[in-house]
Amino acid sequence: MSKIDWAAFPDARGHFGPYGGRFVSETLMGALDELQKAYEQYMGDADFMAELDHDLQQFVGRPNPLYHAERLSRELGGAQVYFKREDLNHTGAHKVNNTIGQALLAKRLGKTRIIAETGAGQHGVATATVAARLGLECVIYMGEEDTRRQTPNVYRMRLLGAEVVAVKSGTRTLKDALNEAMRDWVTNVDDTFYIIGTVAGPHPYPAMVRDFQAVIGREARAQHLEMTGKLPDALVACVGGGSNAIGLFHPFLDDESVEMIGVEAAGAGIESGRHSAPLCAGQPGVLHGNRTYLMEDEHGQIVGTHSVSAGLDYPGVGPEHAWLKDTGRARYVAVTDDQALEGFHRLTRTEGIIPALETSHAIAHVLELAPTMRPDQSIIVNLSGRGDKDLNTVAEREGITL
Amino acid sequence: MTRIEQRFGKLRSENRAALVPYVTAGDPEPGATVPLMHALVKAGADLIELGVPFSDPMADGPVIQKACERALRYSTSLRDVLDMVAEFRKTDAETPVVLMGYLNPVERMGYETFVEKAREAGLDGLLTVDLPPEECDEVAGLLESAQIAPIFLVAPTTSDERIGHVARAARGFIYYVSLKGVTGSQTLDTSALAERLEAIRQHTDLPLGVGFGIRDAETAGQVARVADAVVVGSAIVRLAEEFDGDPAGFAHAASEVVAGMRVEMDRVRASGVEASV
Secondary structure, three states: OOOOOHHHOOOOOOEEOOEEEEEOOHHHHHHHHHHHHHHHHHHOOHHHHHHHHHHHHHHHOOOOOEEEOHHHHHHHOOOEEEEEOHHHOOOOEOHHHHHHHHHHHHHHOOOOEEEEEEOOOHHHHHHHHHHHHHOOEEEEEEEHHHHHHOHHHHHHHHHOOOEEEEEOOOOOOHHHHHHHHHHHHHHOOOOEEEOOOOOOOOOOHHHHHHHHHOHHHHHHHHHHHHHHOOOOOEEEEEOOOOHHHHHHHHHHOOOOOOEEEEEEEEEOOHHHOOOEOHHHHOEEEEEOEEEEEEOEOOOOOEOOOOOOOHHHOOOOOOHHHHHHHHHOOEEEEEEEHHHHHHHHHHHHHHHOOOEOHHHHHHHHHHHHHHHHOOOOOEEEEEOOEEOHHHHHHHHHHOOOOO | OOHHHHHHHHHHHOOOOEEEEEEEOOOOOHHHHHHHHHHHHHOOOOOEEEEOOOOOOOOOOHHHHHHHHHHHHOOOOHHHHHHHHHHHHHHOOOOOEEEEEOHHHHHHHOHHHHHHHHHHHOOOEEEEOOOOHHHOHHHHHHHHHOOOEEOOEEOOOOOHHHHHHHHHHOOOOEEEEOOOOOOOOOOOOHHHHHHHHHHHHOOOOOOEEEEOOOOOHHHHHHHHHHOOEEEEOHHHHHHHHHOOOOHHHHHHHHHHHHHHHHHHHHHHHHOOOOOOO
């Protein structure tokens, strides 16, 4: 592999190699131009960055710890496992890093209304939270199927003053929530700011969300260096749209010795066809404003996805991941629902941390990876969210009524 | 001269505006589409916009979303839609047909395969809602070589600078989206529309079509006063829902809507308004 200047991506029009770009209807092009200008201006603006840093410290609780899971590491008998504790953020997941940033941009642009899509509800909660704090009107689109799987988060959003719209079209999951949010945006583009929750969508969203989430990797890199005097050997994160993974990976791209592994949801198994693993089993196409790997049929129709975790139940993935896959800089694997549940229980019982089901996919992979490595090596796992929201799902799968 | 140019040339010489009905291919069932296209032409359509069903029609309102879902019950694919165009062409060599849809089915087929099949089928234009001029270089060259017009949208939010950019990439005609919103939205301000069309004409000599929000003969007539083409979609497609299971009934009802618009549009133009191009 010839050396790639990672900082050069995306290009001016939002391309990561053949991926990314801006594939939206004409009505939104003006709003995206406006957003791109604002994003470029404010990311270099000292006042804006100071306000962002202040909020990340005082409201989110950053920096969060890089936790050395000594007991789990000992049990696995291989690499030392470190968890970046995004689950300790206010609202319980990494999502808030991005919503804080985008909401501050919305305020600078004079927008009075915030919309967002959500799958597991973590992004919806993080959006409703910042909207409440800034006094902005907030509408969250959520697939009807997901509103059933994630009732506590639906209630949480409503408590925060957001209107939660249960989307009944298509497969009634995250992709349909995104379609509906796009339809809202195209209709109300003058006063509305669309806070996309992952590193997908039309340019500049993949780059902008990555930049807001890169605080995860910057902190983790510095913390690991301070704790061990060296860089980690591997990074592991779950990938749905891929924002927590990009957030962890991005500041390490130039550290060639650091391996990066994204973990997709294999659902009932890749061979069953009931999964959410476009990087492992899909192919490039165009959806939701960008070119990336997709799950589609032979005619280019997007197919239904499956995962026990609503947050990974999406047929696409951020375009930068597609590019990292093709260039070989990161590799992508998939773990099944059952393996994820195993990861969920193992971490809970071994370290006293209940992880989100999304995060449990990353943990499941580490259970296999760590034993193949030496005890003087280390892995940073992004503990992207806490599992409170998933207690019903886990109990139900195991035949327990709460 | 392409079929689209011929058609607009003829209409201009007659001081008439083009009536462009949109129907989703395969809705309510695949066998209904070609007879429906012929029926619409007979009722007064000048150009047919044929929707390619897509699983995630992000720019469409509920009426056309449901049309896609009905068509996808039969897995109506882009390949099937091109077969329908070829079938239509067997007995109508003059009415231009434009496909309207989303990029992914075209990407999946492959641009070269698509353009070759589309040329063989006798397709005249391609409007992909989620393909702005900035991303179209690869497919535009292929379309050009096959004399298939890439048709682009201009929106109320399109800046003056962008209109110039869109106009340079566009062929056939330019489709002005008269409203912010998805297809099937309500209310249309025709005086603001006239002003907007005038601004677009500063950048192009291409005919200007107007769509989104044209619900009935009266609105169609008002738009025909200022535009070169009137595109009507949801007002027709909503009938497919009503006549689900009765393709002949749907074709009859759709023809009535089109015929009513035809009469009103021609009346408005004949009552002394000069053709605007």
